[in-house]
Amino acid sequence: MKLTILIHCPDQAGIIRSVTTFIHQQEGNIVYLDQHVDKQAGVFFMRLQSEFEKELPLDTFKKEFQNELANQFQMEWEVYLDGYKPKMAVFVSKYNHCLYDLLSRYNSGELSVDIPFILSNHKDLEYVAEQFNIPFYHVPVTKQNKAEAEDRQLALLQEHRVDFVVLARYMQIVSPKVINVYPQKIINIHHSFLPAFMGAKPYHAAFERGVKIIGATSHYVTADLDAGPIIEQDVAAVSHTHSVNDFIAKGRDLERIVLSRAVQLHVARKTMVYNNKTVIFS
Amino acid sequence: MKLTILIHCPDQAGIIRSVTTFIHQQEGNIVYLDQHVDKQAGVFFMRLQSEFEKELPLDTFKKEFQNELANQFQMEWEVYLDGYKPKMAVFVSKYNHCLYDLLSRYNSGELSVDIPFILSNHKDLEYVAEQFNIPFYHVPVTKQNKAEAEDRQLALLQEHRVDFVVLARYMQIVSPKVINVYPQKIINIHHSFLPAFMGAKPYHAAFERGVKIIGATSHYVTADLDAGPIIEQDVAAVSHTHSVNDFIAKGRDLERIVLSRAVQLHVARKTMVYNNKTVIFS
Amino acid sequence: MKLTILIHCPDQAGIIRSVTTFIHQQEGNIVYLDQHVDKQAGVFFMRLQSEFEKELPLDTFKKEFQNELANQFQMEWEVYLDGYKPKMAVFVSKYNHCLYDLLSRYNSGELSVDIPFILSNHKDLEYVAEQFNIPFYHVPVTKQNKAEAEDRQLALLQEHRVDFVVLARYMQIVSPKVINVYPQKIINIHHSFLPAFMGAKPYHAAFERGVKIIGATSHYVTADLDAGPIIEQDVAAVSHTHSVNDFIAKGRDLERIVLSRAVQLHVARKTMVYNNKTVIFS
Amino acid sequence: MKLTILIHCPDQAGIIRSVTTFIHQQEGNIVYLDQHVDKQAGVFFMRLQSEFEKELPLDTFKKEFQNELANQFQMEWEVYLDGYKPKMAVFVSKYNHCLYDLLSRYNSGELSVDIPFILSNHKDLEYVAEQFNIPFYHVPVTKQNKAEAEDRQLALLQEHRVDFVVLARYMQIVSPKVINVYPQKIINIHHSFLPAFMGAKPYHAAFERGVKIIGATSHYVTADLDAGPIIEQDVAAVSHTHSVNDFIAKGRDLERIVLSRAVQLHVARKTMVYNNKTVIFS
Structure with missing residues (x-):
């Protein structure tokens, strides 16, 4: 299973470490990470792709990501399951x-x-x-x-x-x-x-x-x-x-x-x- | 002696032939000719370079070009002697x-x-x-x-x-x-x-x-x-x-x-x- | 009728004047002319487009162009009638x-x-x-x-x-x-x-x-x-x-x-x- | 104090998390992170910039990075102090x-x-x-x-x-x-x-x-x-x-x-x- 996650939130210390630690705890391997900070606007952006050996229920993943990360950092975020063809x-x-x-x-x-x-x-x-x-x-x-x-x-x-x-x-x-x-x-x-x-x-x-x-x-x-x-x-x-x-x-x-x-x-x-x-x- | 001539005038038949014939009569050899017609505006543009084995007095050349060509075709034109360094x-x-x-x-x-x-x-x-x-x-x-x-x-x-x-x-x-x-x-x-x-x-x-x-x-x-x-x-x-x-x-x-x-x-x-x-x- | 003519031949004085004069004699109006001289190789190239009010038999045009121009200047040349769709x-x-x-x-x-x-x-x-x-x-x-x-x-x-x-x-x-x-x-x-x-x-x-x-x-x-x-x-x-x-x-x-x-x-x-x-x- | 760190090492899971956690432990804030994996060669590359509120002795930082991270992941790495003008x-x-x-x-x-x-x-x-x-x-x-x-x-x-x-x-x-x-x-x-x-x-x-x-x-x-x-x-x-x-x-x-x-x-x-x-x- 492979997920693509897009995040933006107010810039602050510790975001990358927190996200990568969360992915690690879910037994995911990060295969792509790019980030950008808009210094004028004070906004942090990240795109991350992670592979998981085990199939995770996407709903569970979403709930835990929201509770453990997104709330803390006031993230707006989206997750996409690889392989879905958009219409x-x-x-x-x-x-x-x-x-x-x-x-x-x-x-x-x-x-x-x-x-x-x-x-x-x-x-x-x-x-x-x-x-x-x-x-x-x-x-x-x-x-x-x-x-x-x-x-x-x-x-x-x-x-x-x-x-x-x-x-x-x-x-x-x-x-x-x-x-x-x-x-x-x-x-x-x-x-x-x-x-x-x-x-x-x-x-x-x-x-x-x-x-x-x-x-x-x-x-x-x-x-x-x-x-x-x-x-x-x-x-x-x-x-x-x-x-x-x-x-x-x-x-x-x-x-x-x-x-x-x-x-x-x-x-x-x-x-x-x-x-x-x-x-x-x- | 080498001259560069820039011309524009109302578009009409015969301009290229007339100019090339004039240069020939002055014993010049055309080494470059490019032309363009702006069809919307009805304007003909030409840039021509010619080498002359004999030194021509530039004033005489200008007067004859004006009388024999420019007047007939209502040309606006300029001639430059090669080698002059502009300031x-x-x-x-x-x-x-x-x-x-x-x-x-x-x-x-x-x-x-x-x-x-x-x-x-x-x-x-x-x-x-x-x-x-x-x-x-x-x-x-x-x-x-x-x-x-x-x-x-x-x-x-x-x-x-x-x-x-x-x-x-x-x-x-x-x-x-x-x-x-x-x-x-x-x-x-x-x-x-x-x-x-x-x-x-x-x-x-x-x-x-x-x-x-x-x-x-x-x-x-x-x-x-x-x-x-x-x-x-x-x-x-x-x-x-x-x-x-x-x-x-x-x-x-x-x-x-x-x-x-x-x-x-x-x-x-x-x-x-x-x-x-x-x-x-x- | 509109013709496109492509020419190359050994570079020498008088080519442009001769071609434009020929077109004029055939009652054509040149609507495009571009030329290039490869100085190293000593070869002159020209592309010319001309409109003719009268329909000319293309064969006659070709024969006269060959006799009056191409032979003299050792031209290799081609002429195309506008509007033909190549296969x-x-x-x-x-x-x-x-x-x-x-x-x-x-x-x-x-x-x-x-x-x-x-x-x-x-x-x-x-x-x-x-x-x-x-x-x-x-x-x-x-x-x-x-x-x-x-x-x-x-x-x-x-x-x-x-x-x-x-x-x-x-x-x-x-x-x-x-x-x-x-x-x-x-x-x-x-x-x-x-x-x-x-x-x-x-x-x-x-x-x-x-x-x-x-x-x-x-x-x-x-x-x-x-x-x-x-x-x-x-x-x-x-x-x-x-x-x-x-x-x-x-x-x-x-x-x-x-x-x-x-x-x-x-x-x-x-x-x-x-x-x-x-x-x-x- | 701002450091730029360049790393490459055999690709494996956990590198990004380990590096970002190490920086966090040193009280650094990551301001830039970009990574690349050459899948053919199986090599991981990372460039990271981090700001530190406290001045760290660079030698101490290097020793700890080597011991706690570089040895484990077989990293080749370099660190540069911001502001140095190379000769x-x-x-x-x-x-x-x-x-x-x-x-x-x-x-x-x-x-x-x-x-x-x-x-x-x-x-x-x-x-x-x-x-x-x-x-x-x-x-x-x-x-x-x-x-x-x-x-x-x-x-x-x-x-x-x-x-x-x-x-x-x-x-x-x-x-x-x-x-x-x-x-x-x-x-x-x-x-x-x-x-x-x-x-x-x-x-x-x-x-x-x-x-x-x-x-x-x-x-x-x-x-x-x-x-x-x-x-x-x-x-x-x-x-x-x-x-x-x-x-x-x-x-x-x-x-x-x-x-x-x-x-x-x-x-x-x-x-x-x-x-x-x-x-x-x-």
Whole structure:
């Protein structure tokens, strides 16, 4: 049995020793430990993986960890059993490049998730879902029906016990009604190097400004548009020889790779959020 | 004799043929030609280098180029005689890393300029000027004396027949009074990936936002703060493990390299400005 | 009508002027011109695009270009009519990541080719071909049958009038028998930063050496294994925390992107080969 | 008082718990802990920093750590007292770019070392040493006098109690006589992306091969030329438009930055060597 534990708590002396001693008492062997202290905020973060020769009841482990450690150090913490494949829903609109990228990784086993469904406000990408034999739901969104559409989305997410949602160029603003049910569980890809060029048409804005580098940013969705905690960013060089369409074409490659890296980090439980920033463990 | 010619004019058929034919008539051999068309703006850009076996009087060449070509195509153009070392003034404040970088390149012959003087609003870096035997002028700038200080700067620039100015972390806003005398001749280094984090303290703002990549941008100075035509940008990865001071330290390397590349491009006559953007020839 | 012309010839005075004058005489308007001189080798390279208001018979154009220009300057040259989609065959083995990447770009129109067939020495990826409705040929290769297998490959390539071949992690050495029929028409992806780690198992070798950066290289296939003209390379940072399997996973992203960029450059007629090196036009 | 401890030992259960408990017993507070397990080799690596409110006699700490921990786990370990500035000798030949880079960082306090002397087999860079007021020793090296020259080098290193040596483009092969006295204490910069282009004239070889990316590598010097443990690598894009001299000029920037990063990592005690590879802590 292998557990991954994520902890954050007010920084103080003795946390690492206490946690490692607790794991030892449970007859676990620590195979990974990384920690970080945000000195400004006075917060301690830790990610720890431990193997146990004996099968422990997870509930017992959780209760003892809470009583013997978490209460004392005021820890917020989570534990994950190795081997569980999280259920990932994918929301798309009309662009297929990020969707194809995710599905080909899923298909080859590179991305260790289950995909209960793909959802879109348009029918354009239904054929891609069919290529990969994944259920597809068409939920149109208009100004008028936005509330009902989001009710439908929430119903589907809950019915399929979805763990997290990937907005693979979904192109719609997700309202707090949905975000609040999946805090730090909705991953978006924005097609600029945030915080530059927030909002719509970032490639056009980048072209207009005459930048020499474009970027893409994957972040957890919060109520503030394009302002959530950044998980991953990458960039590519451009020059005066590139048109807006060249920016868009180069950007597709950035979007693919940045989104898939962010999803991989989330699935591997390597991300923690604090103060609208992320800690990304190695 | 070798000439470098930079041209821009309204796009139309026949420009390349006309220019190459003109050079041929002057018994020149074209050793480099690069061109670019901004289709949105309808503007044609060209950089051409030609060798001439015979010495031509440059004035005659200019007059004939103007009469036979430039008038017909409404060209804005410039010609540079190979081998001339432009005179570069360096303005600094208290940080020495960009200054050292420029001076060590100058000293090793990597940067082909003359440096008539270094100017600063502080005395801190006078010792660096002395290390490299370059005149140093201390021109303090306060809210009260800004106009007189800029008069002093302009007098020095003109007395020394300076061709262009490098703001190597000068930390003062240069007013239009100076900019207008040296349009597209003042190169600044801004310590962020513009247009993100314009203005003061960009590393602090980047840290606050939790970005995963920081950058630096070199641009020609215009009346709009940090909004002039971008010459060069570069970036470096950062993570949650880096403090603001780590951002600043990593940023120093970006600033050094981005500023020196921009200066090299300017010195090599590879930059053209149009519509607040640059064309950077290869 | 729009033509793309690629030229190389011994360097000498007057080439650009002669070509642009010829295009003018044919009532063409040059919309792109880039040139390069390899001074060591004394060779001139040019890529030129021209629009013609009138439809010219391509045969007539070719004959006149040959007689009036190419003979005089000893040019090797090619001309391509805009809009023709080259026929690209894809050879694969068992890895699907490069294949999926190419097919999703093909499917979205990003990659402007026809794909008459996918060929493999294994049946593993037949299902991918089926997902995208592309014919799949299973041509097993063993030590014993290699000659016949390559005869079968050549027959398929010729029957389908294939223009170029992409080895998308084909894992078999292609013999001169095939290469000689498609010189500079077979594009391979090698999973290292060539010339480091030529041959088999480059990620294992890179891990063993303890490098901090891994790479991928796309090149035209020649009779010398992994030694053909390099079209495109890219790299990614690695560290001691990465296992060989992590190298392989990170490498997959490099392979995808480097191969697709090389294919795009080839399709756009932006590559020329000389002295086992490439000129890649902008 | 702050200590940095570096440990490696055979991997086994309980190491982290034992070390953190020991630190706790000494009334230390752990402010940084990073660990790594090389599963193939079965080796555990740890870097730990701890603050102590009370001043401990370092000798007592060392003895107790050895007796209570190191013996039990067969640890190889080192401890460093924070604030000590290591003494760094710089060996150069005729190129000044890496030397200027190191000295300007040293001068601005960015590089926290003492530099007792600069040594060269040529007199060319004596003036740089004078600019920065650092003693300069001219030790010519010829085939005939190599043994005596290295004796002189060793005498200088020992007389000045040098902690480590930086070969800032020294261009001479250092023999085992010197290396064996400073194992993993001599840092070299090689002007290629090792293991590609080992030995002399790597930029010429890279140009000949037609690579699209060049690199630089900093490594600890071992008896095998250019084959020691790699500390840091970086790369830059090149194209057919670049001559060998352009490769060399671009390479200078890589050499500067890669060497200075490696020196910074060494000074910060973030490097460990095992099996001819490095572990680089964050």
